[in-house]
Amino acid sequence: MTLHQQIDKAAGVPAIARPSEPAHIITTDAEAIEIAHKLANDFIKDAAKRDRDRIWPVAELDAFSQSGLWSINVPKAFGGPELSYGTLSKVIEIISAADSSIGQIAQNHLGVVAAIRTVSDLDQQKLLFGEVLKGTRFGNAFSEFGSKRAVDFETTFTDHGDHVIVNGRKFYSSGALLAHKVPIVALDDQGRAWYAIADRSAPGLTVIDDWSSFGQRTTLSGTVILDNVRVDKAWLVPGYKGYEVPTADGAIFQIIQVAVDTGIAKAAIDETVNFVRHKSRAWVDSGLDHAYDDPYTIQAVGGLTLRLHAAQALLEKAGLAIDAAVAHPTAETVAHAQITTAEAKILSTEVAIEATNKLFELAGTRSTLAEYNLDRHWRNARTHTLHDPVRWKYSILGKYFLNGEKPPLHAWS
Numbered sequence: 001m002t003l004h005q006q007i008d009k010a011a012g013v014p015a016i017a018r019p020s021e022p023a024h025i026i027t028t029d030a031e032a033i034e035i036a037h038k039l040a041n042d043f044i045k046d047a048a049k050r051d052r053d054r055i056w057p058v059a060e061l062d063a064f065s066q067s068g069l070w071s072i073n074v075p076k077a078f079g080g081p082e083l084s085y086g087t088l089s090k091v092i093e094i095i096s097a098a099d100s101s102i103g104q105i106a107q108n109h110l111g112v113v114a115a116i117r118t119v120s121d122l123d124q125q126k127l128l129f130g131e132v133l134k135g136t137r138f139g140n141a142f143s144e145f146g147s148k149r150a151v152d153f154e155t156t157f158t159d160h161g162d163h164v165i166v167n168g169r170k171f172y173s174s175g176a177l178l179a180h181k182v183p184i185v186a187l188d189d190q191g192r193a194w195y196a197i198a199d200r201s202a203p204g205l206t207v208i209d210d211w212s213s214f215g216q217r218t219t220l221s222g223t224v225i226l227d228n229v230r231v232d233k234a235w236l237v238p239g240y241k242g243y244e245v246p247t248a249d250g251a252i253f254q255i256i257q258v259a260v261d262t263g264i265a266k267a268a269i270d271e272t273v274n275f276v277r278h279k280s281r282a283w284v285d286s287g288l289d290h291a292y293d294d295p296y297t298i299q300a301v302g303g304l305t306l307r308l309h310a311a312q313a314l315l316e317k318a319g320l321a322i323d324a325a326v327a328h329p330t331a332e333t334v335a336h337a338q339i340t341t342a343e344a345k346i347l348s349t350e351v352a353i354e355a356t357n358k359l360f361e362l363a364g365t366r367s368t369l370a371e372y373n374l375d376r377h378w379r380n381a382r383t384h385t386l387h388d389p390v391r392w393k394y395s396i397l398g399k400y401f402l403n404g405e406k407p408p409l410h411a412w413s
Contacts, residue, residue, distance in 0.1 A: 012206035023135030024068035029087040035067050036091040040098035047099040048373040054217050057102050061178050065137045073113050078129040086319030089259040096263025100380045101218040103260045105175040108140035111253040112183050118249050119241040139179025141224040145171035157186045163232045166196050170224040177207045177220040195237040204229040215383025243409040246334035248325035251341045253411040255318050261348040262311050268355035268377045269304050275363035297362050307351040314344035335406040342393045349390045352381040388412040
């Protein structure tokens with residue numbers, strides 16, 4: 001029986017134990033990519049089973065965060081690697097091609113690390129970055145289920161001197177269940193949004209395993225209930241400051257979403273090639289002995305691969321733009337990072353959905369058998385790409401290129 005089957009889904013899930021050893025600290029971009037490939041080779045082995053049986057990726061997450069990949073955007077001034085966002089996004093793409101749920105779980109952690117760099121004072125940065133370098137994993141309790149818009153929050157905190165008390169209810173809380181710390185978006189008495197970073201085991205913080213989406217099933221993105229949760233002010237991060245003036249924070253949250261979708265597209269194309277090469281039959285009217293000689297299949301795979309490579313190139317370009325905006329945040333550099341990331345978001349969404357759909361068309365009826373669980377790629381792509389709609393990305397691009405209007409400053413842009 002798996003761990004999650006032993007727990008009543010209506011009840012809160014206990015916090016997990018932290019690894020006993022400190023996490024590795026990566027030193028170079030090349031090392032990060034090498035480690036990502038090694039982890040991906042392990043994660044892919046049981047990815048279909050984890051999705052089918054909804055098995056929590058406990059050991060996988062420990063390996064992922066202990067590898068040093070969860071601290072790669074910690075600044076060098078605090079002992080971190082401070083690798084490029086091109087490398088960070090490539091790492092997420094590699095991991096997501098193996099298991100996109102695991103790739104997504106890291107997203108909010110890395111985004112919060114970026115926000116701490118932008119908005120926290122030196123003492124807070126020293127404290128929080130020190131924890132990240134040890135291997136502390138941040139989850140998230142950001143979005144709320146019943147609000148009119150994603151940026152509307154009812155969760156609040158009240159000031160109690162050296163600490164605050166947080167009350168509210170969250171959903172879409174990817175990573176919270178298996179986190180060590182849970183950053184909570186909560187409003188102060190002026191309506192400003194902060195990250196109140198609570199201990200996962202804090203009294204009053206309840207994480208419920210009620211994520212029922214047909215895709216990204218093991219992100220465990222369920223409900224978080226906050227009932228008088230205490231957070232010391234040392235762990236209260238003024239996240240709102242990251243959007244009062246132009247910063248790269250929004251583009252950083254976005255590029256990791258892009259990397260997940262690009263990884264899903266890569267996985268689907270790899271599955272297509274493997275199935276057509278080894279399992280599919282040639283069509284009856286083709287006169288061919290092998291499915292991989294079918295000219296229509298050849299053309300389709302070529303087209304999909306071309307669009308994947310274009311998405312990967314835009315992802316790399318967006319990483320360079322974000323690096324420039326982090327180094328020199330101005331209205332112009334930030335807008336360029338947002339626009340380039342939006343372009344990558346559009347293409348990665350479209351190729352992920354197309355590739356996961358074409359998989360079955362090109363591989364044939366046998367590819368739909370439950371034993372292969374290949375539909376997880378389409379389910380994951382369809383679910384994850386809903387995070388922020390591409391139709392609004394086209395709008396952002398049109399307004400920028402036609403009228404010079406810069407994108408709005410928030411985590412969805």
